[in-house]
Amino acid sequence: xxxxxxxxxxxxxxxxxxxxxxxxxxxxxxxxxxxxxxxxxxxxxxxxxxxxxxxxxxxxxxxxxxxxxxxxxxxxxxxxxxxxxxxxxxxxxxxxxxxxxxxxxxxxxxxxxxxxxxxxxxxxxxxxxxxxxxxxxx
Numbered sequence: 001x002x003x004x005x006x007x008x009x010x011x012x013x014x015x016x017x018x019x020x021x022x023x024x025x026x027x028x029x030x031x032x033x034x035x036x037x038x039x040x041x042x043x044x045x046x047x048x049x050x051x052x053x054x055x056x057x058x059x060x061x062x063x064x065x066x067x068x069x070x071x072x073x074x075x076x077x078x079x080x081x082x083x084x085x086x087x088x089x090x091x092x093x094x095x096x097x098x099x100x101x102x103x104x105x106x107x108x109x110x111x112x113x114x115x116x117x118x119x120x121x122x123x124x125x126x127x128x129x130x131x132x133x134x135x136x137x138x
Contacts, residue, residue, distance in 0.1 A: 016122050016129050024132030025100065025113040033108045039135045040100065040128055051106040059098045059124055064091040096124035 028036050033055065037043070043055035071088045074081070100115045117124045 016126060016133075018117070018122055018125070020133060021115060021122070021125055021129045024129065024136060025102070025115065027132075027136065028102065028110050028113065031110055033102070033104045033110060036102050036110060039131050041131075043102075052103050052111075053108075054101055054103045057098075057100045057128065059096075059127065061096045061124065063094055063096055063123060065094045065121075066090075067092050094119060096121070098125035098128060100125075100128060 028039075033053075036055065040057050044058050045056040047054045047056070066089050068087050068089050071086050072083060073086060074083045076082065095118065097118045098115065099117075101113065102110055103112045104110050115125065122129060
């Protein structure tokens with residue numbers, strides 16, 4: 001049932017979002033950790049706390065985002081002064097990152113998850129979101 005509900009949401013939204021990441025990870029709760037490994041790849045780290053294991057995936061990359069700013073131009077044309085406002089686009093460097101943590105019980109069943117990203121876009125988590133979307137589209 002979860003697969004069909006998530007598939008319907010994905011079909012309607014059409015774009016990649018943190019909501020899709022959240023719903024995709026929520027769909028893993030109750031499943032064996034090997035399902036997460038199949039979808040997300042092997043984790044970058046594993047920690048044990050009592051009978052709970054926490055698996056962590058982390059990505060970091062850099063890119064450039066457009067920054068649009070207004071520019072005022074003044075001058076004269078045929079002896080008449082003018083002023084015009086235009087926009088200038090420059091690209092600023094940005095860091096994209098994503099961290100996903102999935103916790104399992106002693107039998108390897110996923111019981112919880114969390115994620116965060118340092119950028120407001122989904123760029124850092126894009127590959128994870130696409131992998132989850134592809135898994136649920138089956």
